[in-house]
Amino acid sequence: MTAMSLPPHLGDGHDPLAGLDSLRQEVRAFVAEERKAGSITFGQQTWTTFDREFSRRCAERGYIAMTWPREHGGHERSAAERYVVCEELLAAGAPLGSHWIADRQSGPQILRHGTEAVRKSILPRIAAGECTFGIGMSEPDSGSDLSSIRTRAERVDGGYTLHGRKVWTTNAQHADYLIVLCRTEQKGENRYAGLSQFVVPLDDPKVSVRPLVNLAGVHELNEVLFDGNFVPAENLLGEGGDGWKLVTEELGFERSGPDRILSTMGVLTIMAQAAGRNPDRHDAAAIGRLLARVVSIRALSVAISGRLSAGLPVTGMATAMKDMGTTLEQEIPEVARRMLDIVPAATGAPFEAALATAILNAPCFSLRGGTREILKGIIARELGLR
Numbered sequence: 001m002t003a004m005s006l007p008p009h010l011g012d013g014h015d016p017l018a019g020l021d022s023l024r025q026e027v028r029a030f031v032a033e034e035r036k037a038g039s040i041t042f043g044q045q046t047w048t049t050f051d052r053e054f055s056r057r058c059a060e061r062g063y064i065a066m067t068w069p070r071e072h073g074g075h076e077r078s079a080a081e082r083y084v085v086c087e088e089l090l091a092a093g094a095p096l097g098s099h100w101i102a103d104r105q106s107g108p109q110i111l112r113h114g115t116e117a118v119r120k121s122i123l124p125r126i127a128a129g130e131c132t133f134g135i136g137m138s139e140p141d142s143g144s145d146l147s148s149i150r151t152r153a154e155r156v157d158g159g160y161t162l163h164g165r166k167v168w169t170t171n172a173q174h175a176d177y178l179i180v181l182c183r184t185e186q187k188g189e190n191r192y193a194g195l196s197q198f199v200v201p202l203d204d205p206k207v208s209v210r211p212l213v214n215l216a217g218v219h220e221l222n223e224v225l226f227d228g229n230f231v232p233a234e235n236l237l238g239e240g241g242d243g244w245k246l247v248t249e250e251l252g253f254e255r256s257g258p259d260r261i262l263s264t265m266g267v268l269t270i271m272a273q274a275a276g277r278n279p280d281r282h283d284a285a286a287i288g289r290l291l292a293r294v295v296s297i298r299a300l301s302v303a304i305s306g307r308l309s310a311g312l313p314v315t316g317m318a319t320a321m322k323d324m325g326t327t328l329e330q331e332i333p334e335v336a337r338r339m340l341d342i343v344p345a346a347t348g349a350p351f352e353a354a355l356a357t358a359i360l361n362a363p364c365f366s367l368r369g370g371t372r373e374i375l376k377g378i379i380a381r382e383l384g385l386r
């Protein structure tokens with residue numbers, strides 16, 4: 001992708017990704033090496049694919065914890081540099097699942113709200129590609145409305161014990177920790193009060209992880225049960241009772257990155273290549289329309305990344321971006337299946353496999369990280385319409 005100008009009302013009028021071409025080329029060379037070695041499969045777009053060795057190699061190149069302070073294992077690079085590295089890896093379909101959640105949201109949460117002890121013990125391990133995190137928000141009866149969660153943390157000597165159940169927990173079977181949203185006080189009149197977030201180690205016999213296999217036959221999702229496991233007080237994020245504010249902040253990181261645009265980029269590339277071989281095809285216009293949307297939504301995402309690193313509020317922008325990005329990600333395979341003369345997964349050829357994966361996974365793009373209806377509600381609230 002080439003650099004672009006940001007709309008002035010979103011950024012400050014200059015292109016934050018300009019001048020980063022050599023970094024982009026460096027990442028592309030890394031991707032080419034990894035493709036040759038077989039660790040990146042053509043067109044398989046998924047940042048949830050778990051490969052710890054790949055994460056270690058990313059870490060060796062300084063591609064994890066890029067913007068964090070050196071004292072915590074980071075590299076003190078800019079948000080724009082991180083954006084370039086992430087979008088190149090995502091567009092290539094690199095298996096980022098071992099570090100993606102930790103780098104995108106759990107690490108930044110710990111950096112901002114963790115105790116010194118937790119920052120010191122965990123952040124350098126994330127930066128080294130040695131530590132996997134999961135998101136412990138959703139529960140069997142609480143997905144969209146997280147204020148109704150029932151997992152509770154009870155105060156005991158030196159910390160808390162956890163009781164409850166989380167569900168749809170991506171990669172929990174590989175994770176070292178979850179950041180878990182719990183009730184620390186009874187639900188009262190203000191349903192957003194009395195919630196807290198904890199960094200919870202999963203290597204505890206009182207924590208069980210059970211698989212949930214998706215419709216593509218892949219085990220990435222899980223149910224996680226807490227049956228009285230002890231969590232030290234130092235693992236509380238922020239002040240007790242701050243959970244709602246923290247979760248809202250965390251979702252800003254979760255909803256606004258290039259991962260919400262590029263899940264089906266491999267399929268779009270296949271379409272562009274097919275049209276390139278036959279430039280008279282009328283499909284070129286449809287591909288052009290999709291690419292124009294990629295470029296404009298990306299401009300919004302880049303602007304949000306700058307705001308996040310400056311500590312500015314992003315809720316409305318991030319929510320709108322996720323809605324537009326995931327709608328686009330879902331439309332790409334739909335356009336492809338109408339345009340390309342191929343049967344997904346018929347012969348096992350890489351482009352067929354890529355299309356089949358995209359078709360099977362696309363429905364979840366507008367569920368994970370918040371559903372379309374809920375996002376629309378947040379946007380309306382941000383605009384003062386409700």
Ligand SMILES: Cc1cc2nc3c(=O)[nH]c(=O)nc-3n(C[C@H](O)[C@H](O)[C@H](O)COP(=O)(O)OP(=O)(O)OC[C@H]3O[C@@H](n4cnc5c(N)ncnc54)[C@H](O)[C@@H]3O)c2cc1C
Nearest residue numbers: 135136137138142143144168169170364367368369371373
């Ligand atoms: C692939 C995938 C990965 C995921 N990974 C994780 C993870 O790692 N960690 C985690 O915590 N969660 C994860 N989730 C869960 C995800 O965040 C929830 O599925 C999502 O927030 C919706 O919650 P729900 O499934 O309980 O649906 P519900 O909240 O029950 O919603 C069901 C339907 O009703 C609609 N609805 C609900 N309330 C309203 C309302 N007030 N107004 C209008 N419509 C409404 C919703 O839009 C939806 O269409 C993942 C989900 C998927 C699909």
